Amino acid sequence: MADKGFTRIAPFLYEAPASLRSDMRVPAHLYADEILFKQAADDRSLSQLINTATLPGIVGYALAMPDIHEGYGFPIGGVVATSWSDGIVSPGGVGYDINCGVRLLTSHLSVSDIRPVLEDLLRLLYQTIPSGVGETGKVHLKQSDLKLVLEQGAEWALRRGLATESDLAHTEDYGKLDGADIDALSARARERGLGQLGTLGSGNHFVEIDEITEVYDQAAASALGIFRGQVCIWLHSGSRGLGHQVCTDAVSSMQRGVAKSGIKLADRELVYVQCNSAEGRRYWTAMNGAANYAWANRQVMTQQVRECLARVLGRETDGAELRVLYDVCHNIAKREVHQFEGRRIELCVHRKGATRAFGPGQQQLPEDYRSLGQPVLVPGSMGTSSYICLGTQAAMEQTFGSACHGAGRQLSRTEARKRIQGEQLRAQLAEHNILLQAGSMEVTEEAPQAYKDVDGVVNVVHQAGLVRKVARTQPLAVMKG
């Protein structure tokens, strides 16, 4: 039983056939249970998903994950793979925060170690890592440095002693996409990148100190070096104003080409160019540069978190023992080779609010995780669980190696503001012994009630076989941007 043209074709999979709308090229697939499907049907998520099924060169199906919610152009939680040779890349399908992503740091500390210094740590993190709506941080780059950041990504930080080899090995694509070119960025995009490295941003970006409260797969947890009661730190941020400007520039300039070709778009934010066109290559090199900036950004903040932890513990070496478990991007387009219908095909995989979830054996994974599968990091909202999962072979076969990226919003921002007061939110978190520091006034829009049930979202991808759950974490202290 379903609606809006979708029918349930497997326990956790809904399909809208390609015949539903005359402009669809492929079916649309949504991974959900009944509750999450109904929530998706409440706003424009499903029609946005169907719109993505109209894109030229799309392969297989337009996909959406259970954390789907209404965005602009693509739905958040959308995955679209197009043929690299004759398909398209859509900047709106990547989003404005290019390589917005999540990194998880694990410590050797238990909750009893951190509790006495938790308030100090949260305060110090807030003082150290610039957050909120401001544009600049403490690192000020020259144009020549920015060029290197764009080309080298997290490696730029490694060369300056702000990262370890292990940090890079446990970052998606080793924290660097090849072929970035500063000349593909506008003067404005470059200007915006000069002062923002090592800044968190606002909105749903956060640093969160958590405890691992449940382990579902002991063998995998041991292999990942995680254990119940362990303190870990989540970090969520992206490419800041530089990435926003790259997308703004591309979406604006591509409108002309589409108009000239007489192409009718289902939504103008879906504007695209051929991957292999000059404009496609230009966007690609700019996007890769923005993705690299985001990895350098999260790496600089990682080092700041380490320094803060070392200071509050009064033991200089302890902070450095924060290990990068993994770092994933969830707003990106990637050139990937997948097996589809019995043949190997080169694809441009757009993940807009979706996480890569490569299964075991993939060469792109670090050696120590290769037999396990890629860690898939699924943060919840500030008062709820977050999950550490692993990608699977089923994800490779069904979703081009993709899974969900978070809980997914349920309430509009206006509704969240109406329903939730700041003090009420603080009291609610305090009841659960969760400390909060917020950089901007939008914090009530990010309250747990504004989000879907992350446990339900993760259960869908777990039961659909796209990931396997390894562990769950619960927040102790949250710093919101």
Added chain:
Amino acid sequence: MSDNKGYYELPHTADLALHVEGNSPADLLLHAAQGLTELMQCQLIRESKPALYQVVLASLDLESLLIDWLNELVYLITVKTFFPANFDIPAIRNYTVKATLNGSSPMQFCRYIKAATFGDLAISKEAGYQATIIFDV
């Protein structure tokens, strides 16, 4: 935000949506700009001094001009910390605008907007000019 100002906020799950009305294209741009500064909660600070910017844009069509205009303002607000308070927007011809913005800088704003998007954008011309703009936040 109330509709008698020529703009009001609409619910949107992930982002922010602003409905804008105007008697002419220039009026539409004016109300969109005023709605944007209100959404971003622009405020003067003690150090604020008068400032002036000129915005010149030539776009493909009215929808593109509206989005290019708003993204120009997002840039001026977030990067130049300029609070545009008064807008002199002459009549728009051939989707080209040459506007003079009087305001203050530096300033502060309480809500960050990444960009104005083309998401689901269509300008209705049935009763004046009307559009709903989705902003990525």
